[in-house]
Every structure is written in structure tokens, then in C-alpha cells.
Amino acid sequence: MFTGLIEEVGRLRRVARQGQAMILVLEGSRVLKGVQIGDSISVNGVCLTVVAYDDSTFTVDVMPETFRHTTLSSLKPGAPVNLERAMAAGGRFGGHIVQGHVDTTAVILSRAAEDNAVVFRFSPHDPNTLKYIVPKGSITVDGISLTVVEATEAEFSVSIIPHTLAETILQHKTPGDAVNIECDVLGKYVERLLAFRGHEGAAGGRGQASASRLTATFLAENGFL
Template sequence: MFTGIIEEIGTMRRITKQGQAMILTIGAKRILEDVHLGDSIAVNGVCLTVVQFDESSITVDVMPETFRRTSLQRLHVGDAVNLERAMAAGGRFGGHIVQGHVDSTGIITSRKPEENAVVFQIEPQERDILKYLIPHGSITVDGISLTLVHVDDRGFTVSIIPHTLAQTVLQRKHAGDEVNLEADVLGKYIEKLLLSRNPDPAAPGKSSRLTEAFLSENGFL
């Protein structure tokens, strides 16, 4: 599990593709301080396992499912990536619960300065993720824990402070660039539990009677 607080920006050193599988070697410093084989590292928000390391890099495997669902497939040697080690049990919880399981990629549609911040507008490739997003709730963008400013039926906006911009790959992102998105896991579990209590027989597992009236009747409102 991660918190979405990026520890450092790494650099892609080597990419080996084998069909829809990849082996990535990433140059790093801080995350190498206590690295072990089998450790989980979030790379642009994707949970990957360390299979090899030396004094200046880690190597991770990317399986076909991860290749298909994330933007990792479009990485090139020299690209910068966000890196975060798994959360320590006694550490501070600076962001929100991040699993490193990408729900959808998204496309940045605009990047605009606003006083001391930069506002990014992003449209997810899979619109189904939007049902889990609420204004002032949490979203993970390329592994970064961010607060949602606005959500509509097309996408959402996030406002980035100078420190976050300087310490993450968002400093290099512009309109047209792709990012990995992960919705807050709490909303997904709540939805699953509610649907299991009141499924829609017309479309099992897909549609539901999750309405305002249902939530009120069951004590959620």
C-alpha cells in the first residue's frame, strides 16, 4: 500500500519488451536506501515488484495486464517517472490509501496557471471511474495523491501547488499527455457491498439500484 506522496523522480535507463511484457530498469537514489528483492515500488502510480537492484537502479517486471491498462507501455529510455516505496507501518499518512492498481489512463486536456498553482484538466479513457470521484475527494494521478477540485461527466480538474509540481513528473506534463489514474478504493468497496445487498437482476454485476432513496432507507443518508 502507498500514500501517494512521491519520494523521488527516477529515470528510465533500460526498457526490454517481450510482446506485452516489459522489464524496466530505473535509475534512482532515495528509494535504494533500504531496498530488498520483492519490495513493492510504485512507478507512476503502478505497483511493481523489485526483481533486481544495484547501487544506482532497480529492475522491475511489467506483466501483460499491467502493460495493457497503464501508460507504462509508452515509456522511453530517458523518461522521468514518479517513485514511491510501500508505506511503512509506523510512517505518517500524508496522502490517502493508494493501492497502485490503475483504474484507467487519462489524457490531460489543459494545463493553466492560477496564481501560485497550476490547474490540470484530465479526461479518463474509461469514464466508469468518474462515479467514484467527488469534489474535494482524492484521486491518484501518476502515483500522486491529489485533491479533486471539480468533477463532471467528462473528467475532472486538480490544482497543483509549486512544491508538488517541482517534485513530480507533472512538471513535464502538458495537454495531450497520458497519465495513470486510480480512484479512492473506499468508494469501490462501499459500492461492492451495497450492490451485494441489493443487486439489479436485469444486469447482475453491472447495474444497480444504488439510488438516493436506497441510501436513505439503509441509513447512509
């Protein structure tokens, strides 16, 4: 699990491709402190497993599923990348729950200065993900924990403070560029639970289904919807 607080901007050193499988060699410094084989590191919001490392680089495998559904497939040697190690037990939880499991990619529609901030507007390639994106809710863009400013049926926006812009690869992003998007996992779990409403106990011959007390009305009355 990650928090969406980028630790450093690294760089892609080498790419080896075989079909839709890739091996990436990435440069880093902070994320290599205490690294071990099997550790998880988020690369532009994608949770990847360290399979080799040295004093200045680490190596990860990218499987075809990840190749098809993230922007990693378009990375070229020299490209900057957002890096974050998995959250350590007892660490500060400064962002939100980030799994490193990308839901969709999105294209940047616009980038505009607003006093000390920069407002980005995005259009997800999978419009079904917009149901999980709510104003003032959390969203992960290329691994960065951000707060949604506005959300419509076609797009959403976030506002970036100068520190976040300077310390992440968003500083290089312009309209037309693609980014990885991970929606807040809480909404996805709620949707899944509601889909099984009234079916508890029906599977496996465990008796008659019982009605769930978790309903859309209950969630709305308690401020979840």
C-alpha cells in the same frame, strides 16, 4: 500500500520487451535505501515488485495486464518517473490510501496557471471511473495523491501547488499527454458491498438471505454520498 507522496523523480534506464511483457530498469536513490528483492515500489502510480537491484538502479517486471492498462507501455529510456516506496509501518500517512492498482488512464485536456497554483483538467479513457471521482475527494494521478477540484460526467480537475509540481513529473506534462489514474478505493468497496445487499448468507447453502443495513439511504444520511 502507498500514500501518494512521491519520494523522488527517477529515470527509466532500459526497457526490454517481449510481446506485451516488459522488464524495466530504473534509476533511483532514495527509494533504494534498504531495498530488498520482493519490495514494492510505485512507478508512476503502478505498484511493481523489485526483482533485482544495485547501487543506483532497480529492475521490475511488467506483465501484459499492466502493459495494456497503464502508461508504462509508452515509456522510453530517459523518461522521468515518479517513485514511492510502500508505506512503512509507523510512518506518517500524509496522502491517502493508494494501492498502486491503476483504474484507467486519462488524457490531459488543459493546464492553466491560477495565481501560485496550476490547474490540470483530465478526461479518463474509461468514463465509468468518473462515478468514483467526487469534488474534494482524493485521486491519484501518476502516483500523486491529489484533491479533486471539480468533477463532471466527462472530466475532472485538480489544482497543483508549486512544491508538488517541482518535485514530480507533472512539471513536464502538457495537454495531450496521458497519465495513470487510481480512484479512491473506499468508493469501490462501498459499491461492491451495495451490489451484494440482501444476499448475505445465500451462498454456500448457509440459509436464507438476510437484509443488509448498509443501504444507499443510510450512506446518504451519514454523509457518505
